[in-house]
Amino acid sequence: MRLDFSLVAVAVLSLSTVVQPSAQETRPGGADAGIERRIDALVERMTLEEKLGQMSQGGWAPDFDLKEAESGIIGSLTNADDPAAIAKIQAAARRSRLGIPILMTHNVIHGFRTLFPVPIGMAASFDPALVRETARWAGRESAAVGLHWTLAPMVDISRDPRWGRVVEGAGEDVFLGSMMAAAQVTGLREGGIIASLKHYVGYGAAEAGRDYNSTSIPPVELRDIYLPPFHAGIAAGGATIMAAFNALNGTPATANRWTLDQVLKREWGFDGFVISDWDSIIELMKHGVAGSRAEAAEKALMAGVDVDMAGELFRDELPALVKAGRVPMARIDDAVRRVLRVKFRLGLFDRPDPDPAAADAQLLTPAAREAARRAARETIVLLRNDGDLLPLAPKAKRIALVGGAAADPSDHMGSWGAAARQGDTVTTLAALQARASAGGYALTYARGCADDCTSTEGFDEAVQRASEADLxxxxxxxxxxxxxxxxxxxxxxxxxxxxxxxxRLVATGKPVVLVVFAGRPMALTWAAEHVPAILYAWAPGTEGGNGIADLLFGDASPSARLPMTMPRAVGQIPVYYDHLPTGRPATDDRYSSRYIDEENAPLYPFGYGLSYTRFAYSDVAITAPKPDREGVLEVAVTVANTGARAGKDVVQLYVRDLVASRSRPIRQLKAFDKVALAPGESRRVTLRVPIDRLGFHAEEGGYQVEPGRFEVYLGGDSRAPMVGGFELPTGVDYPGAPPVRLD
Known part of the structure; x- marks a missing residue:
């Protein structure tokens, strides 16, 4: 399956359209009259206790008391993954006075039973269609066991790899991040569950990369960089939003009325519900903005949080606050209506619950495994390949495999494994052993050290095995x-x-291929100078070992690209490609924006990745956009595979606004296309950018496209050369875009 995602407006609009399963379901901003009448009738019958139940999420455990479901005091439940248990809970909920079903949810981050590469790896594919497909598989498996909802995707933009949660996102770029958000939401919906876009907002900009830390983001930067992926996810059908842990510009996200109410619900017209993160309401006391549990509950609710995750503050504190007149019943009813709206749109009141006995047959199917293997191949980045050391076949006859991670299923699975099992996972060791037994080479394995490598006890054995091998x-x-x-x-x-x-392995003099498991860009400066071949595998999932073997032996050519800049040193962080130019750009002059002890340039730039073949660009043609709402910048190029192997190239289009009322980034990714070419094949590729994607936000919040000169860059990564430019003439009333509109 392949879709053309080079045109932002068309891409997001098409994603938004696909997820509408029937005329009875509505997108954010519009309400189906029939559903609203049913909500009215239900809310009118509800007691305050039942309303607060819908606004409360509990956590499942094997000793879960079914009386909570029967009493109607719980609206959603997280972490259940056993289909029989889910069925019992749902049956109990339907026995409650009003028979309101419970929203069942789980942290389905990159698959349920079948795990795909972690999200940062999926973003490296630069393939929204593939991301959509893998999300669909995750949705199917989740729905099969009775889940309705996942607490994902994370769409936080982050430019700081010190932050561990970059593993859950799409990296540093707003355009790529928006496309990945839309693709994930769409795929999940097609698979049968809804998404919760998180963490709203600014969580990825945590100061010093320290989790839960405060963030300081100017409003313009917030609207231009951090908000668009959320808006793209909502446009694609995202039904819920999760508030973040962090304080944003001094106001905790869980109590931030401007982001939750003004921007999300009023400006964007979002009519789903907002859920807190785990215990984040009670943590308002630790933030220092609430002096009691009651005040924390009041502030979160009145700011725009509709559902309390895990904290039980809404159920415990709101009755007294309503009675005292501090919380109006209208706000309670609004929150309840939002929860019920999501449940009605999902059809929970009308459709039968899935048969738990049928669940196992829908998990870890051969088709899902094949999709996971293909995803692993498409997400591994080839960073270095001196002398075309890779692919191995038919070069190496004796191979030494070293590293505890090669045999560790957990390292292949990555964090947030949902219902996956270690025994389902194909490790790199197992995949290479299978190939060795099929003939062609001899494989020896030495652990060297465990995956955390705190001891050198096994180093001598590993070096001995390496010395005896060809590679x-x-x-x-x-x-x-x-x-x-x-x-x-x-x-x-x-x-x-x-x-x-x-x-020590390199010192043996034998050629070394480094396969890196990671959830973030790491500073591999020494390896980039001394190791001839490097594959960045992230955490590649259930079929990760097979995917790695496919690339090592040339069954496929690497095609992934870095979704985050890879630094030379931690001192460069935050490091990202679309920075502002500064008044003294880096030169050899001492008094310019440069380091005196390290290069400014990263180790590997955003969008970078090698292939086993070569690509050449020619005959670039630029068609400037007409100065009206239908205007589209078109850049056409002929892409040729000049090598001897089939491969895929990611053609990347960057644009720079040279002179504007605000300093603009040195370039910004505006379109890309992944092109598969046979050896010697060429293809004409046209990338399109709507004119209203060329603008930016002003201090007061308005969006504007300004006249002036724009430069166009085209190539295989963010260092792409300039291929021309165009002029938007003065004296024209250029169409602006609503804040962060991507449709």
């Missing part, structure tokens, strides 16, 4: 538990003693 494959990187919530790092090299192990 070494070293599987190193971050253990799975180092890349998730609460995993901020100050050092971004290979953890613990891994660097020492790698240096």
């Amino acid at each position: 070494v494959i070293a599987v190193l990187g971050e253990p799975w538990y180092m890349t998730a919530e609460g995993t901020s790092r100050t050092r971004l090299g290979l953890p613990n003693r891994q660097q020492e192990l790698l240096e």
Whole structure:
């Protein structure tokens, strides 16, 4: 399956259209009259206790008391993954006085039973159609066991790899992040569940990369960079929003009336519901903006939070606040209506619950495994390949595989594994052993050290195996538990003693292929100078070992690209490609914006990735947009595969606004297309950018496209050369766009 996502407006609009399953379901901003009448009738019958129940999410455990469901005091439940248990809970809820079904949810971050590469890896595919397909599989498996909702995707933009949760997002770029958000939401809906876009908003800009830390983001930057992926996800059918943990410009996100009520609900017309993050309402007391549990509940509710995750503050504190007149019943009813609206739109009141006995047959199917294997191949970035060391076949006869991660299923699975099982996972060791047994080469394996590599006890054996081999494959990187919530790092090299192990393997003089497992960009400066071939595998999922083997032996050519800039040193962070030019851009002059002890340039730039073949661009033609709402910038180029292998190129289009009322980034990604070409094949590719994607926000919040000169850059990464430009003439009333509109 392949869709053309080069045109933002068409792409997001098409995604929004696909997720409308029937005339009875509505998109945010519009209300179906029949559903609203049913909501009116139900709310009129509800007691305050039942209303607050709909506004409360509980956590499932094997000893869950079914009386909570029967009493109607719980609206949603998280972390249940057993289909029989889910069916019992749902049956109990339907026995309640009003028979309101419970929204069942889980952290389905990159798959349910079948795990796909972690989200940062999926973003590296630069393939929204693939992301949509894998999300659809995640939705199907989740729906099969009785889930309705996932607490994903995370659409936070982040430019700081010290933050451990970059593993859950799409990286640093607003355009790529918006496309990935829309694709994930669409795929999940097509699979049968709804999404919760998180973490709203600014969580990815945590100061010093330290999780839960405060963020300071000017309003213009917030609207131009951090808000658009949320808007794109809503346009694609995102039904719920999760408020973030962080304080934004001094106001905790959970109590931020401007972001939750003004922007989200009033400006965007969002009519789904907002849920807090885990315990984030009671944490308003630790933020210092609430002096009691009651005040915390009041502030969160009145700011725009509709559902309390895990904290039970709404159920405990709001009755007295309503009685005292501090919380109006109208606000309670608004929150309840939002929850019920989501449930009615999902059809929960009308459709039968899934048969738990049928669930297993729909999990980890051969088709899902094949999709996971293909996704692994498409998300692994080839960073270095000196002398065309890769692919291996038919070069190496004796291979030494080194590294505890090569045999560790958890490191392949990554964080947030949902219902996946280690025994389902194909490791790199298992995949290479299977190939060795099929003939063609001999494989030896030495652990060297565990995945965390705190001991050198196995180093001598690993070096001995390497010395006896023709080639070494070293599987190193971050253990799975180092890349998730609460995993901020100050050092971004290979953890613990891994660097020492790698240096000893290289010292054998044998060619070394480094396969890196990670949930973020790491500073691999030494490896980039001394290791001839590097594959950045992220956490590649259930079929990760097979995907890695497919690339190592040339069954496929790497085609992924970096969704985040890879730094040379932690001191460069935050490092990202679309920075402002400054008044003294970096030169050899001492008094310019540069470091005196390190290069300004990153180790590897955003959008970078190699292939086993070569691509050439020619015959670039630029058609300037007409100065009206239908105006579209078109850039056409002939892309040729000049190598001897089939491969895929990611053609990237960047634009720079040279002179504007505000300083503009040195370039911004505006379109891309992934093109598959056979050896010697060429194709004409046209990338399109609507004129209202060329603007930006003003201080007062308005969006504007300004006249002037624009430069166009085209190539294989963010260092793409300039290929021309165009002029938007003065004296024209250019069409603006509503804030962060992507449709």
